[in-house]
Amino acid sequence: MNSAVIEILAPRYQIAWYPWAxxxxxxxxxxxxxxxxxxPGLLGARRWKATARYALLGAMTTxxxxxxxxxxxxxxxxxxxxxxxxxxxxxxMSIGSLMLPPFxxxxxxxxxxxxxxxxxxxxxxxxxxxxIARIATLGGWQTPRFAVVALALFAAVMSFAIAIYxxxxxxxxxxxxxxxxxxxxxxxAATGFIGAAGLVLVLNRFTGARDADTDRNMxxxxxxxxxxxxxVALAWALEGIFVEDSSVAAAIQSVRHxxxxxxxxxxxxxxxxxxxxxxxxxxxxxxxxxxGWIIGLVALHLAWMARWNVLMDVQTVQKQTxxxxxxxxxxxxxxxxxVIGTFGLWIALLLVIDMFVPWKQALDGPADAPxxxxxxxxxxxPSHG
Amino acid sequence: xDLARRMFMGQLARLAAGASLVPLATVAEAAINDQxxxxxxxxxxxxxxxxxxxxxxxxxxxxxxxxxxxxAPLGKFRTIVSQYEVDDPETGDMSTFFLPRLCNHCDNxxxxxxxxxxATYQQEDGIVVVDAERCVGCAYCVQACPYDARFINxxxxxxxxxTFCTHRLEAGLLPACVESCVxxxxxxxxxxxxxxxxxxxxxxxxxxxxxxxxxxGTLPHVFYLGMDERFxxxxxxxxxxxEIRGTDNEELHYEFSGx
Ligand code: SF4
Ligand code: SF4
Numbered sequence: 284m285n286s287a288v289i290e291i292l293a294p295r296y297q298i299a300w301y302p303w304a305x306x307x308x309x310x311x312x313x314x315x316x317x318x319x320x321x322x323p324g325l326l327g328a329r330r331w332k333a334t335a336r337y338a339l340l341g342a343m344t345t346x347x348x349x350x351x352x353x354x355x356x357x358x359x360x361x362x363x364x365x366x367x368x369x370x371x372x373x374x375x376m377s378i379g380s381l382m383l384p385p386f387x388x389x390x391x392x393x394x395x396x397x398x399x400x401x402x403x404x405x406x407x408x409x410x411x412x413x414x415i416a417r418i419a420t421l422g423g424w425q426t427p428r429f430a431v432v433a434l435a436l437f438a439a440v441m442s443f444a445i446a447i448y449x450x451x452x453x454x455x456x457x458x459x460x461x462x463x464x465x466x467x468x469x470x471x472a473a474t475g476f477i478g479a480a481g482l483v484l485v486l487n488r489f490t491g492a493r494d495a496d497t498d499r500n501m502x503x504x505x506x507x508x509x510x511x512x513x514x515v516a517l518a519w520a521l522e523g524i525f526v527e528d529s530s531v532a533a534a535i536q537s538v539r540h541x542x543x544x545x546x547x548x549x550x551x552x553x554x555x556x557x558x559x560x561x562x563x564x565x566x567x568x569x570x571x572x573x574x575g576w577i578i579g580l581v582a583l584h585l586a587w588m589a590r591w592n593v594l595m596d597v598q599t600v601q602k603q604t605x606x607x608x609x610x611x612x613x614x615x616x617x618x619x620x621x622v623i624g625t626f627g628l629w630i631a632l633l634l635v636i637d638m639f640v641p642w643k644q645a646l647d648g649p650a651d652a653p654x655x656x657x658x659x660x661x662x663x664x665p666s667h668g
Numbered sequence: 669x670d671l672a673r674r675m676f677m678g679q680l681a682r683l684a685a686g687a688s689l690v691p692l693a694t695v696a697e698a699a700i701n702d703q704x705x706x707x708x709x710x711x712x713x714x715x716x717x718x719x720x721x722x723x724x725x726x727x728x729x730x731x732x733x734x735x736x737x738x739x740a741p742l743g744k745f746r747t748i749v750s751q752y753e754v755d756d757p758e759t760g761d762m763s764t765f766f767l768p769r770l771c772n773h774c775d776n777x778x779x780x781x782x783x784x785x786x787a788t789y790q791q792e793d794g795i796v797v798v799d800a801e802r803c804v805g806c807a808y809c810v811q812a813c814p815y816d817a818r819f820i821n822x823x824x825x826x827x828x829x830x831t832f833c834t835h836r837l838e839a840g841l842l843p844a845c846v847e848s849c850v851x852x853x854x855x856x857x858x859x860x861x862x863x864x865x866x867x868x869x870x871x872x873x874x875x876x877x878x879x880x881x882x883x884x885g886t887l888p889h890v891f892y893l894g895m896d897e898r899f900x901x902x903x904x905x906x907x908x909x910x911e912i913r914g915t916d917n918e919e920l921h922y923e924f925s926g927x
Contacts, residue, residue, distance in 0.1 A: 287755040288898065293907035294748055296816045299807035358805025358825040365785040365804050373700055376808050377784035455701050457778055457884050458814040602816045603769070603880070604750065606907035 290605040298598040298610055301617040303356035306625040308590045310349035311449060312475030313482055315442035317342035318390060318435075320479055320504065324646060325397070325435045332646045333494035334501065337486040340633070340642055341479065343394040346387045348629045353383075355621060375452040382444045389438035394642075395419070396426050396434060401644035415639045446472050453593075460533035461597045466519040473515060474589040476508035481582025488576035492643065498571035502562045505582050509559040533600070541607060547592055554585060701781045709791025714859040714889075715832055716794065718866050718877075719768055721894035723851035726751050726766035730845035730854065737833065737844035741822040746770060746830040747845050752905060754896075767899055768854065770845070771796060771817035771830035772880065772888030779809040779818060788827065793858075794889060795834055800826045814884050832856065859889075869893075 317338045324335020354360045371377035403423060405416035450468030457463050480501040487497045523531020558581045565571045565578065599608040612618045636642060644650060726749055734740070734747045747770035754763050777796050780788055787803035790796045798809075803826035810818045810827060821828035833843035841847070846854045857866030870877065870891065878895040879888040898904075 287757075288903055288905035289753040289755075289908045290903070290905040291751045291753060291908050293750075294745060295743070297744075297819070299810040299820055356806070358807065358820055359803065362802075362804045365787075365802060369785040369787075369802065371704075371784055371786050373702055373704055373781050374784045374808075375700060376782065376806060378700065380784060451700075452808075456782075456811050457886075458812045598811075601902070602814055603902045604816070604907070605903065605905035 288605075293601075293604045293606055295608050296601060296604070298595065298608065300594060300598065301356055301621065302591075302595065302612060302619070303352050303617065303621050303625075305587070305590045305594050306352035306622060307349055307356060308449060308471070308594060309478065309587050310345040310352060310625070310629070311445060312471060312586065312590075313479050314342050314346040314349055314390065315386075315445050316472070316475040316479035317345065317482060318438055318442050319476070320483060320501075322435060322439060325393075326432060330496045331500065333487075333492065333648070334483060334497045336643060336646055336648055337483045337490070337497060338479070339394055339397060339645075340636065341482045341486060342390050344629055344632045344636065345482075346390040347632060348625055350383060350387060351628065352621075352625045355616070375448055375455060379445075379448040379452060382441065382448055386438065386441040386445050389434060389441055393431070393434045393438055396431050397645045398640050398642050400426050401641040401648070404644075405641060412639055419640075446475070458602065459597055459600075460530050461600065462530065462593070464519060464522075464530040466515055466522070467593070469515045470512065470519075470589070470593075473508050473512040474586045477505055477512065477582045478586025480504035480508065481579040481586065484575045484579025485583065488579065490637070490643070492649070493572065495572060498575040499566060502566045502571050502575060502578060505562045505578060506559055506566070509555060509562075512555070513559075544596070547596065551585070551588060551592065554581065554588075558582060558585065703776060703781055704786070704789070706790045706792045706794075708789070708797075709793035709795060709834075711792040712860060713793040715773065715837070715856065716859050716866060716889040716891065717770075717773075717832070717846075718855045718869055718891045718893060720851075720853045720855065720869075721766065721892055723853035724749065724766045724768060724849075725851050726764065727850050729848045729850050730768060733844040733848035734830075737836075738828075738831075739823070740828065744819045744821070744828070746817075746828070750899075752899070752903065753908075754898075765896055765899065767892075768845075769815065769817070769880075770890060771813075771832075772815060772886065772890045773830075773832065775887035775889060776885060778812045778814065778884070778886060782808045782812045784808065791834075795832050796829070797831050797834065798827045798829060800824055800828075803827050814881050814886065815888075 321335040321338035321342060324331035324333070325339070354363055357363065366377060366380040370381065399420045402416045402420050403425075405412055406420060406423065407413065408416065447468065450471045453462045454465055454467040455463070483497060484501045484505075487494055487501070520531060523534075558578060561574070562578050565574055595610070599610045601608060612622075614620060616624070728749050731745060731748050735745065738746055740746055747768060750767040750769055752765040752767070754765055755761075756763065773790075773794055773796050775794070777790060780790055780796065783789075783803075784806060785802055785804055787799045788796065788809050789799070805820060805825050805827065807820055807827065810820060813829075818827055818829045820826070833841075833845075836843055843854075843856055846856050855866050855869060857864035859867055859870070861867060862871075873893055877891040877893060878897070878900060879891060881901055882888075883901075
């Protein structure tokens with residue numbers, strides 16, 4: 284027989300990871316998934332070369348912004364060197380701090396090797412771009428092909444480590460039953476691919492070239508990654524039916540008593556399903572060129588929302604007191620300012636690279652084509668011109 | 669929670685209270701997320717607390733004295749007493765239940781191995797502490813603790829939690845909460861000393877003792893006597909007061925934050 288229990292004066296336990304964490308997990312997943320999308324083109328697949336140009340730009344910029352967001356989520360950011368002074372091999376976060384620099388530097392070096400090739404032609408210019416090209420290329424030598432391949436493979440290996448550590452770091456936490464599932468690893472990775480493919484679609488639209496192969500490739504990646512995400516969710520739910528005290532039980536508990544959780548679940552499911560269906564139709568009916576970028580924006584939104592739901596919303600489920608924390612995202616640097624700031628930094632970085640680096644000519648891209656002018660559109664996608 | 673599950677949890681809680689008393693071998697293993705070796709503190713001791721709920725009157729004297737002793741920021745607590753009103757549908761009676769909460773100084777503390785800089789560690793006397801000079805404020809340990817025993821201290825921007833008042837224990841004093849407990853419900857002591865009050869009480873009540881969330885395998889070292897099984901896990905309860913709002917619907921308690 285159930286009796287009614289009232290908790291008089293339930294203390295509110297605040298969230299401990301801020302939206303910065305969402306930004307980090309979002310950016311880093313875009314970085315490693317974009318790298319994978321760039322791999323076929325980097326290794327020589329002809330129809331993936333244009334894709335590789337966008338994906339490498341995406342990987343490089345997100346790999347730079349991600350660690351900055353991570354640093355900002357520390358309450359003592361100036362003590363970040365403690366990570367290296369007191370390495371702790373039994374802590375996933377410490378392991379991650381060791382994996383992150385080689386991954387980021389490998390991607391930066393890879394982009395440099397690939398981009399300095401077309402940059403060589405700019406060395407003779409006598410404006411600012413010429414000066415930068417003369418400095419940044421570090422001499423007039425040709426980039427050895429094996430170096431690109433070797434670095435790409437090294438970065439790919441590191442990206443595995445990043446995907447595993449970012450997932451495990453959260454999945455091992457017994458304190459939050461909703462996180463405590465190994466299915467979180469493939470979930471983060473698959474939704475990361477949705478986001479990265481979306482990013483490439485958007486870059487493809489707004490930086491001018493509008494490569495048809497890229498649109499097609501990326502829509503197929505969106506469909507495949509969405510199917511994998513659905514399978515992961517299914518596997519997680521099935522496990523919940525057979526294993527007691529799993530994170531599924533906690534999830535059902537959350538959804539049952541909270542209208543917000545219910546609407547979140549319904550929103551994600553319906554957006555995800557429509558995105559997959561429309562992507563599939565676009566590939567099938569050749570509508571990718573016109574509508575691909577919209578799918579791109581939806582995919583980015585989904586990948587970001589997935590992390591917001593997992594990292595922020597789960598923290599509002601109280602661990603042992605009644606009810607939910609009514610978390611309102613503040614305007615300060617640990618709230619929206621941080622979210623907007625990270626995106627702003629990212630876009631600024633994209634613009635600077637677009638201005639000073641002939642990235643579009645890399646990987647046998649079209650020679651110095653006149654830039655097509657486009658407007659800044661929704662979500663602050665950089666314009667080119 | 670239905671009855672069968674409640675009884676199951678209760679049994680588990682009792683078994684786990686027993687299991688908690690078998691010292692965990694503290695050999696360090698190389699595996700990720702395993703417990704690192706303990707360091708510091710008196711290796712001959714194992715501190716623990718027994719809370720005799722039959723004696724707790726829910727006065728929050730411990731909450732207040734701890735707050736003053738340890739200079740915790742407003743709205744965050746190293747210890748607090750949960751207060752419940754339980755409605756008995758059979759008799760129609762209303763009863764109250766008080767549950768003091770604090771760090772359990774677990775024998776298998778999930779907060780320790782996650783810390784990326786070893787700022788959180790367990791002393792050889794079992795007390796789990798934070799080195800605030802080393803802590804980077806990543807809040808990983810806050811997430812890892814299933815008991816909400818940790819928080820980020822707004823003043824120091826580092827992790828904060830109950831330390832069993834080590835600074836007082838070292839000076840031969842009792843922790844602030846124990847000292848101020850009106851009903852004498854909180855008993856602290858050394859489990860390794862068979863003559864200590866706590867060791868004797870544990871020997872006497874071994875079968876009745878319970879710990880919180882035993883299924884998490886944390887082996888808590890705060891033992892409860894007179895525990896209601898419904899509260900071993902997160903209780904299915906309604907929160908009656910979240911925050912105190914004034915007539916203008918603004919939260920009131922921040923008014924006092926400048927004190
Ligand atoms: S109660 Fe929480 S903070 Fe205390 S030792 Fe256990 S896991 Fe760590
Ligand atoms: S907040 Fe401090 S004590 Fe806690 S895990 Fe991070 S560094 Fe360690």
